[in-house]
Amino acid sequence: MISCSWYPTKLLLLNDDIKIRVSSSCNKYSFCHFSKFKKENIRPDGRELGEFRATLLNVGTINTAHGSALVKLGNTTILCGVKGEFAAPPVNEPKKGYLVPNVELPPLCSSQFKVGPPSEQAQVVSQLIDDIVRSSNLINLESLNIAEGVVLSGGESVYFFCVGTGVAPGFACCWGATKLPERGPKALSKLSWVLHCDMICLDYDGNIVDASLIALLAALKNVLLPAVRIDEDTGRAVTSQEGSIPLKLSCQPVATSFVVFDDTILLADPTKEEEGLATGAVTVVVNEEGDICSVHKPGKEGALYLPRKFMTASGDVSRDLRKLDSWLRKHWRVVKDDVPTGAYDLD
Amino acid sequence: MPVDKKRITGPEVTQSPLYFLEDSSGISQLVNKDGTRKDGRGENDIRPIFMKAGVVSQAQGSAYIEIANTKVICAVYGPRQVLRREDFSMTGILKCEFKFATFSCPFRRKFQPDVEEKEFALIIEQALSPAVCLHKFPKSQVDINIRVLENDGSALAASIICSSVALTDAAVEMYDIVTACTLRITPEHMLMDPSYTEETNSINCESNGVVTMGFLPSINQTSSLLQRGHLSCDKVLKALQICTEGCQRIYPLIHECIRRSVKSKYRPAEQDKEKSEEDQNPSKG
Amino acid sequence: MASTQLSDGEKTFIIHGVLDNLRNDGRTCENYRQIEVECGVVSNTSGSSRLRLSNTEVLVGIKAEMGQPKPQSPKTGFLEFFVDFSANASPEFEGRGGNDLSEDMSTRFAEVFQTNNILDFESLCIIPGQCCWVLYIDIVLLECGGNLLDAMSLAVKAALANTRIPKVTVLRDSEGGEDIEVSDDPDGYHTLEISKVPLFVTLSKIGQKHVVDATLEEEACCSASLVVSVNSSGDFTGMVKKGSSSLSNDSIHDMLVTAKKVGIQLHKGLDTLLSEVGQSTAGRGFLVG
Numbered sequence: 055m056i057s058c059s060w061y062p063t064k065l066l067l068l069n070d071d072i073k074i075r076v077s078s079s080c081n082k083y084s085f086c087h088f089s090k091f092k093k094e095n096i097r098p099d100g101r102e103l104g105e106f107r108a109t110l111l112n113v114g115t116i117n118t119a120h121g122s123a124l125v126k127l128g129n130t131t132i133l134c135g136v137k138g139e140f141a142a143p144p145v146n147e148p149k150k151g152y153l154v155p156n157v158e159l160p161p162l163c164s165s166q167f168k169v170g171p172p173s174e175q176a177q178v179v180s181q182l183i184d185d186i187v188r189s190s191n192l193i194n195l196e197s198l199n200i201a202e203g204v205v206l207s208g209g210e211s212v213y214f215f216c217v218g219t220g221v222a223p224g225f226a227c228c229w230g231a232t233k234l235p236e237r238g239p240k241a242l243s244k245l246s247w248v249l250h251c252d253m254i255c256l257d258y259d260g261n262i263v264d265a266s267l268i269a270l271l272a273a274l275k276n277v278l279l280p281a282v283r284i285d286e287d288t289g290r291a292v293t294s295q296e297g298s299i300p301l302k303l304s305c306q307p308v309a310t311s312f313v314v315f316d317d318t319i320l321l322a323d324p325t326k327e328e329e330g331l332a333t334g335a336v337t338v339v340v341n342e343e344g345d346i347c348s349v350h351k352p353g354k355e356g357a358l359y360l361p362r363k364f365m366t367a368s369g370d371v372s373r374d375l376r377k378l379d380s381w382l383r384k385h386w387r388v389v390k391d392d393v394p395t396g397a398y399d400l401d
Numbered sequence: 402m403p404v405d406k407k408r409i410t411g412p413e414v415t416q417s418p419l420y421f422l423e424d425s426s427g428i429s430q431l432v433n434k435d436g437t438r439k440d441g442r443g444e445n446d447i448r449p450i451f452m453k454a455g456v457v458s459q460a461q462g463s464a465y466i467e468i469a470n471t472k473v474i475c476a477v478y479g480p481r482q483v484l485r486r487e488d489f490s491m492t493g494i495l496k497c498e499f500k501f502a503t504f505s506c507p508f509r510r511k512f513q514p515d516v517e518e519k520e521f522a523l524i525i526e527q528a529l530s531p532a533v534c535l536h537k538f539p540k541s542q543v544d545i546n547i548r549v550l551e552n553d554g555s556a557l558a559a560s561i562i563c564s565s566v567a568l569t570d571a572a573v574e575m576y577d578i579v580t581a582c583t584l585r586i587t588p589e590h591m592l593m594d595p596s597y598t599e600e601t602n603s604i605n606c607e608s609n610g611v612v613t614m615g616f617l618p619s620i621n622q623t624s625s626l627l628q629r630g631h632l633s634c635d636k637v638l639k640a641l642q643i644c645t646e647g648c649q650r651i652y653p654l655i656h657e658c659i660r661r662s663v664k665s666k667y668r669p670a671e672q673d674k675e676k677s678e679e680d681q682n683p684s685k686g
Numbered sequence: 687m688a689s690t691q692l693s694d695g696e697k698t699f700i701i702h703g704v705l706d707n708l709r710n711d712g713r714t715c716e717n718y719r720q721i722e723v724e725c726g727v728v729s730n731t732s733g734s735s736r737l738r739l740s741n742t743e744v745l746v747g748i749k750a751e752m753g754q755p756k757p758q759s760p761k762t763g764f765l766e767f768f769v770d771f772s773a774n775a776s777p778e779f780e781g782r783g784g785n786d787l788s789e790d791m792s793t794r795f796a797e798v799f800q801t802n803n804i805l806d807f808e809s810l811c812i813i814p815g816q817c818c819w820v821l822y823i824d825i826v827l828l829e830c831g832g833n834l835l836d837a838m839s840l841a842v843k844a845a846l847a848n849t850r851i852p853k854v855t856v857l858r859d860s861e862g863g864e865d866i867e868v869s870d871d872p873d874g875y876h877t878l879e880i881s882k883v884p885l886f887v888t889l890s891k892i893g894q895k896h897v898v899d900a901t902l903e904e905e906a907c908c909s910a911s912l913v914v915s916v917n918s919s920g921d922f923t924g925m926v927k928k929g930s931s932s933l934s935n936d937s938i939h940d941m942l943v944t945a946k947k948v949g950i951q952l953h954k955g956l957d958t959l960l961s962e963v964g965q966s967t968a969g970r971g972f973l974v975g
Contacts, residue, residue: 116551117470119504129458133550135504139415154411158512161498162476162546164459169498172407184409248411252503254548256474257457280418293421326459420757516793523790530930605802622932626912628925631801634946637922638939645935 099128099325106323111268114276120249121277121301125269128325129259131163134269136251138279140291143199143246151198151246155183157253157266164258164326179262182350183253186267186339190307190347193274197302198247200291201284245291247279260325263337263350267309277301307347311337408512417508431599432590440469440596447582447594447647450654452562454570454662462571464658466563468594470553475563477571479543493538497526497545499560505552507597521557522547528561528581528615528625534574543573554596555583561615561625562655569659577617578655579624582647584612584640586632591640593647607631612640616648690902697907701893709897709904716948718899721840723956725848725963732821733849737841739899741831744838746823746845750852752812752866753820763810763818767795768825769838775830791835794886795823795842798915798924804882805846812854813864819851832901835913839886840956846883847960850875884915884923885956887949889941891933896941898948912941916949918957 095102107128116122119135143150159176161167172180186192251273253266278298285292313324313332321328329335337350432438442448448469457463460476480493499522501510514522525547533543545567547560558581565579585595588608592599600611610630616623623645628637692700700710707714719740728734733748756764769791771784778784799805810819823845825838853869853876869875890900890908900908910929917923922945927933933941 116472116504117553118507118551122504131457133502135502137504137509139417139509140421141412141415144412152411154409156408156512160500160546160548161478161544162457162460162474162548165478165481177407180409248415250411250503250509254502254550256548258459282418282421291421292423293418294423416757516789516796519789520793520797524926527928527930531932605800607801607803617932620932622934623927623938624932626925626927626933626938628922629797629800631803631917631921631923633921634942637925638942641935641938 097321097328101323103319104322107325109268111272113272119273120279121273121275123269123272123276125265125272126257127261127265127268127323129257130255130261130265131257132157132253132255132262132265132269134251134253134266134273136249136273136277138277139248139250140200140245141248142244147195148244149199150195151200152248153187153193153195153198153251154248155187155251155253155270156180157183157255157262159255159258159262163255167258179266182263182337183266183270186307186309186348187270190305190339190341192271192303192305192307193301194304198249200245200247200282245282245284249274249277258326260327260329261311261323264309264311264323267307267339271303271306271308274301274303305341305347307339307341309337309339311335405512415509419507431585431587431592431602438592438599444590445593445643445647447650448596450651452566452654452658454566454658455666460567460571462567462569462573464563464566464570466559466566468553468555468559469596470551471556471559472550473547473556473559473563474550475545475547475560475567477543477545477564477567477573479571480538480541480573481544483540483542489540491539492535493533493540494542495526495530495533495535495545496542497522497529497547497564499525499547499549501549501552501556505549521560524557524625524627525561525564528579529564529568531622531624532565532575532577532579532617533568534576537574543568543571552597554598554600555594555613557581557613557627558583558594558615562651566655566658570662577619578652578659579615579617580648580651580655581613581615581625582644582651584614584644584647586610586612586630586636586640591643593643604630608633608636610636610640612637612644614641614644614648616645618649618652690906692903692906696903700904700907704892704895704897704904707895711901713899715895715897716944718836718948718952719901721955723840723844723959723963725844725960732851733845733847735841735844735848737837737844739831739833739837739840741829741901742833742837743827743829743831744834744841745826745828746838746841747826748845748849749822749824750819750849751822752817755811755815755818759807760815761811762807763820764807765796765799765805765821765823767792767799767823769795770824770826771830772826772828775827779827779830791825791838794835794913794924794926795825795839798884798886801923804884804917804923806879809876809878810851812866813856816864817866821849830902832903832905833888833899835886836888836899839884839915840952843880843883843885843956844960846878846880849878851878881957882917884917885949885952886913886915887945887952888913889945891929891931891937891941896937896944898944912938912945914942914945914949916945916953918950918953920946920950922946 097103101107110126112124114122115124116135120138121136122134124131124133141152157176157179159167159173159179161169167173251270253269255262278300280293280295280298282291282293284290310322311324312335313321313328314334314336315321315332321332324332334353339347339349341347432444437443451467452464454462454464456465456474457476460478462477463475465474483489483494499518500514501518503510503512525545529545545564547564549556549560561579561581568575569578583594583600585592585599586609595611603609604611608631610628610632613625613627614623615625703709704715709715711719713719722738724736726734727736727745728747731747732750735746737744755762769788771779771788773780810821812818823842825842827834853874855867855869857865857867859865887898888900888911889896889898890904890911892904892907897904908929909931910927910933912925912927912933914922915924
């Protein structure tokens with residue numbers, strides 16, 4: 055008996071309720087229309103200049119990943135999956151683990167991307183997310199460390215970790231040493247977690263950075279890593295299904311992207327068309343205390359906008375910042391607390 | 402392996418925590434004594450399916466399918482001009498790109514497509530070709546992009562179904578819809594629509610195998626066949642029969658999904674009314 | 687595959703002939719062409735063979751090297767396949783032209799040879815979890831005359847029969863470390879048990895019937911084909927349908943029955959030949975069917 059459910063219970067909360075109000079006077083996006091819109095303070099999709107799109111969040115849907123989250127920012131859809139693996143810690147910082155974010159913009163999400171290695175845009179976004187993670191100290195990497203190692207006599211450090219399976223008595227694989235390691239209490243393993251945070255864009259409609267960062271935060275809050283202990287006798291790592299540990303995030307940065315038109319108009323949360331027509335862009339990353347973690351300002355257009363606008367007390371700016379503030383608070387309400395599995399509407 | 406300079410890379414050598422499980426049990430029984438499987442299904446039961454077309458706003462056609470935990474999304478772009486002039490031909494071309502998301506399988510997959518993904522891409526292309534009216538778009542290609550977001554068994558079958566729904570959503574002319582079904586064969590049982598553990602458990606032992614079949618129900622032809630494992634000829638022939646029946650059972654669901662998506666595209670007001678009626682009487686297929 | 691250009695008239699001629707169970711070279715639908723096999727042709731490999739299936743020529747070299755076992759099976763060795771299409775075979779294979787096709791074929795081989803009992807993989811293990819024999823099987827296509835997969839699998843089986851794996855002793859020194867010593871003795875080797883190695887049988891659908899061992903011209907008329915991997919007892923270890931056309935279930939039924947019959951005959955023929963030839967390098971031929 056096959057049953058088919060027409061209510062999307064699991065992954066994609068498909069927001070049929072977004073109604074796009076298109077102005078009857080224009081059926082093509084073009085730059086001159088934007089000045090028309092500015093006069094009436096409305097955008098082609100019906101939003102105000104500083105208004106953000108409806109956001110949906112669906113957490114913990116991918117069972118094979120240690121943590122996952124799906125974010126829909128209007129039509130822009132990003133799915134973040136976090137998988138933890140074991141590795142030796144970095145040589146220069148043996149007490150730390152790794153957090154490796156990557157944003158993938160596959161040909162699935164838009165016709166502008168081709169099959170093959172990551173496009174420039176994907177590389178830029180990945181690097182930006184990586185910088186945000188580092189500069190905001192998103193997670194204490196030392197908490198990802200499992201075991202520290204021991205230097206053998208002779209000054210030669212042997213890094214290895216043992217694989218134990220139920221079938222075979224286990225073996226040690228080692229690299230970086232010329233001799234097979236001893237077995238015994240001296241040879242403990244250096245081991246830490248690597249969190250691969252892979253964000254896939256499933257639908258590209260602008261503002262990838264914001265959506266990726268929300269997805270990353272929500273997925274990390276959803277992560278449950280299996281408990282690991284080092285068996286003293288064999289030096290093997292042993293994981294168990296019970297006793298999963300959630301991650302502790304030390305900071306929760308949220309990004310907001312704007313595009314600039316002509317040094318005068320600032321649009322928040324741009325769609326793909328707006329991004330394509332804009333003359334400049336700026337992304338501001340703020341943490342929960344309101345401190346700015348990072349500002350990304352590529353290109354020269356709009357460069358004068360920021361200091362001028364931020365220095366003057368014009369109504370536009372304070373309105374923008376207030377809008378930004380309330381939007382950020384709404385997001386934090388969800389990502390701050392323990393995020394159980396489920397779907398949320400952030401409006 | 403050469404360092405991937407275009408992505409943020411972590412350490413070169415990593416191992417999955419699944420190799421370190423404390424109590425990794427060996428071969429376990431797939432079917433309980435009373436004839437039910439681990440998740441309570443019978444041998445011939447297919448898991449609940451959810452399908453929706455038109456999920457990617459940027460694509461000409463798209464579809465999303467969930468078979469219990471297996472989740473696949475597909476987007477179709479085209480018909481558009483062939484990228485390379487050498488590919489000019491008087492019939493259209495289907496180009497399929499298939500990828501498992503890195504977090505979709507219990508063991509993490511790499512970003513670069515491996516041989517299994519390339520083979521699946523070719524199989525899906527050949528499964529869909531007989532159904533598409535290729536002569537209707539000469540010198541053009543249709544790009545089918547598939548991502549498996551979570552793999553809990555029957556990923557290939559789900560991808561074939563998803564891509565044929567996406568092709569219809571993109572209004573590419575077709576002779577028929579392609580359905581697909583997977584069957585896991587053990588020495589004693591034939592399990593339809595296996596989960597990931599059922600598909601991979603002791604698959605390399607004798608008299609065990611997996612058969613995936615792509616089928617065109619209206620013209621009663623098989624467009625794709627993949628068998629792995631070690632099976633006798635009679636078992637394979639019986640498996641084909643059972644797979645065909647499974648494919649035919651899925652066909653009405655696909656039909657219904659396409660019907661709804663077409664309705665919602667062209668008559669949105671009526672669709673809202675219908676939806677509110679359905680909210681009061683949920684239907685089961 | 688490298689294909690020839692055929693006119694519609696020629697295609698119709700072939701299709702009608704096949705309907706009457708008569709092909710262009712006089713064979714019936716279930717006959718193979720003349721096969722010639724030579725073993726031990728490349729001296730610096732662990733095993734090699736050269737096979738000629740009428741116009742198709744394949745050279746296989748197997749090198750046994752020591753490597754790390756795969757984490758999921760620490761007590762077994764494994765095989766690595768690589769298919770190379772030489773530009774000699776067809777100008778379209780020049781440079782990277784043959785890459786897609788060769789990857790596809792390497793995958794086919796890798797999949798089909800995955801089953802546990804095809805070879806005694808445990809005998810390839812040296813130190814469980816640390817060291818094992820890895821057999822790198824390199825297949826080079828020298829001439830393309832149709833039916834490539836069948837020819838390659840025949841050559842692979844012959845090369846595996848010819849493979850000599852040196853004997854290895856594991857010495858434990860006083861500190862508990864392990865050293866591996868490879869025997870220098872020319873007779874200190876063991877061979878592989880190849881009775882369960884499968885062979886590919888490609889069945890091409892031409893018109894209403896199907897043929898085995900299609901030539902290039904017949905492949906150009908073929909709408910769809912089934913590549914079946916059969917072992918010596920007639921069991922299937924892998925199957926995939928190729929081609930952009932569909933097949934009815936009855937056709938598939940007939941094709942599989944033929945595959946079993948032909949596969950068993952093919953195995954018998956090759957096994958008799960290999961037992962006659964032994965390790966000598968003289969060429970022998972056999973005709974199946």
